[in-house]
Amino acid sequence: MLNISxxxxxxxxxxxxxxxxxxxxxxxxxxxxxCTVAIIKNAKSNKMGKKDIIKxxxxxxxxxxxxxxxxxxxxxxNVIKGxxxxxxxxxxxxxxxxxxxxxKNPRCVTSIEQExxxxxxxxxxxxxxxxxxxxxxxxxxxxxxxxx
Amino acid sequence: xxHLMSPLxxxxxxxxxxxxxxxxxxxxxxxxxxxxxxxxxATCFYEPSTRTxxxxxxxxxxxxxxxxxxxxxDSSSAAKGESISDTIRVIxxxxxxxxxxxxxxxxxxxxxxxxKIPVINAGDGGHQHPTQxxxxxxxxxxxxxxxxxxxxxxxxxxxxxxxxxxxxNALIRYDNVKFxxxxxxxxxxxxYIREDVLVANGVEFKExxxxxxxxxxxxxLYMTRVQRERFFNEEDYVRLKDFYILTKEKxxxxxxxxxxxxxxxRVNEISVEVDDDPRAAYFKQAQYGVYVRMALIxxxxxxxxxxxxx
Numbered sequence: 001m002l003n004i005s006x007x008x009x010x011x012x013x014x015x016x017x018x019x020x021x022x023x024x025x026x027x028x029x030x031x032x033x034x035c036t037v038a039i040i041k042n043a044k045s046n047k048m049g050k051k052d053i054i055k056x057x058x059x060x061x062x063x064x065x066x067x068x069x070x071x072x073x074x075x076x077x078n079v080i081k082g083x084x085x086x087x088x089x090x091x092x093x094x095x096x097x098x099x100x101x102x103x104k105n106p107r108c109v110t111s112i113e114q115e116x117x118x119x120x121x122x123x124x125x126x127x128x129x130x131x132x133x134x135x136x137x138x139x140x141x142x143x144x145x146x147x148x
Numbered sequence: 149x150x151h152l153m154s155p156l157x158x159x160x161x162x163x164x165x166x167x168x169x170x171x172x173x174x175x176x177x178x179x180x181x182x183x184x185x186x187x188x189x190a191t192c193f194y195e196p197s198t199r200t201x202x203x204x205x206x207x208x209x210x211x212x213x214x215x216x217x218x219x220x221x222d223s224s225s226a227a228k229g230e231s232i233s234d235t236i237r238v239i240x241x242x243x244x245x246x247x248x249x250x251x252x253x254x255x256x257x258x259x260x261x262x263x264k265i266p267v268i269n270a271g272d273g274g275h276q277h278p279t280q281x282x283x284x285x286x287x288x289x290x291x292x293x294x295x296x297x298x299x300x301x302x303x304x305x306x307x308x309x310x311x312x313x314x315x316x317n318a319l320i321r322y323d324n325v326k327f328x329x330x331x332x333x334x335x336x337x338x339x340y341i342r343e344d345v346l347v348a349n350g351v352e353f354k355e356x357x358x359x360x361x362x363x364x365x366x367x368x369l370y371m372t373r374v375q376r377e378r379f380f381n382e383e384d385y386v387r388l389k390d391f392y393i394l395t396k397e398k399x400x401x402x403x404x405x406x407x408x409x410x411x412x413x414r415v416n417e418i419s420v421e422v423d424d425d426p427r428a429a430y431f432k433q434a435q436y437g438v439y440v441r442m443a444l445i446x447x448x449x450x451x452x453x454x455x456x457x458x
Contacts, residue, residue: 108254
């Protein structure tokens with residue numbers, strides 16, 4: 001059994017789909033943070049069989065977790081302060097994601113207009129469908145999984 | 149600031165008010181002849197579209213206003229690399245309202261985000277062309293007297309036909325509207341309209357390959373052009389092309405009060421011999437296009453005035 005010590009202040013991201021932790025590491029820009037990060041891959045899980053876990057030792061305001069809801073809203077976010085879990089955040093699909101994914105429609109105005117934010121709006125919560133705000137091109141999250 | 153990006157921007161009630169206004173303009177043009185005195189419409193057309201641009205210009209001139217603008221990207225500052233956002237900021241200083249056509253999808257929305265004047269989407273690539281849909285709705289309502297209890301035949305290229313998709317989205321908001329979709333296999337309505345719009349909203353529809361088979365049950369026949377280049381092979385094109393040409397013989401199968409609409413330009417999909425048939429409404433449709441654009445300009449300028457006073 002691999003042991004990684006607890007953290008004093010920060011986050012434990014649990015129930016990450018096995019194999020997804022490195023993508024989340026990059027999407028949350030954890031590589032830019034000067035803090036301790038532990039990535040645990042393929043941990044045993046009763047619920048999921050295998051799962052990944054990320055532990056981040058950092059001030060709780062240092063991370064923007066909105067994007068996590070877009071990547072996979074089934075991830076459990078434990079907020080740690082003073083060595084104990086003070087909050088379990090429920091992630092929801094954000095209504096809008098800005099500059100996370102790019103519109104692939106070559107006819108979309110985002111392909112020519114300078115400095116235009118890439119904005120996708122949630123149009124079908126059940127099917128987790130986002131559409132480009134400008135041309136309505138569909139984006140379905142490839143990492144989509146059913147809510148647990 | 150109120151803009152028009154999609155035909156669904158208006159609620160059914162707002163649409164009723166707009167179409168009522170267009171109807172009043174048709175009956176009493178003199179009453180509106182000076183409604184926009186001193187106002188300017190900018191027509192910013194980044195790609196050529198003679199009919200839509202002239203229809204907008206005629207609408208503003210009929211209201212007593214004046215027009216300025218450009219008719220292609222080459223003759224605009226876009227050729228120098230200016231962004232849409234910058235262009236509309238400048239146009240906002242010159243005009244009171246803007247109609248914009250652009251080959252890129254979402255271009256008018258980008259403009260509306262930075263504009264100080266109402267922006268009307270006059271077509272953004274294959275995405276939306278709301279004033280065509282408003283024109284179609286006004287034509288049907290004026291000539292049939294209603295937008296509910298109708299069987300609408302949509303014929304031709306239903307796959308790539310933007311006007312057809314918009315019209316379906318607009319008409320499903322009315323009660324008891326049924327669709328007969330007449331197209332070759334290659335040009336059937338895409339799934340995202342058939343499943344997500346028609347099936348999802350419980351709208352009655354059927355699909356057919358031959359126009360003759362549908363004629364007898366239609367209140368409105370909406371024709372579009374079937375282009376040779378849309379077919380995968382020449383054989384299918386030759387086999388099917390005549391099915392989608394409306395002739396005098398086919399009109400004999402239709403009800404005496406059926407309307408024939410077409411967004412124009414027509415190439416050969418409606419034989420010229422049909423033009424004299426009283427049921428041929430496609431040229432009247434172009435006239436209704438002017439009335440509905442007049443109503444739209446008035447409505448958006450009024451809303452902008454209210455914003456100013458708010």
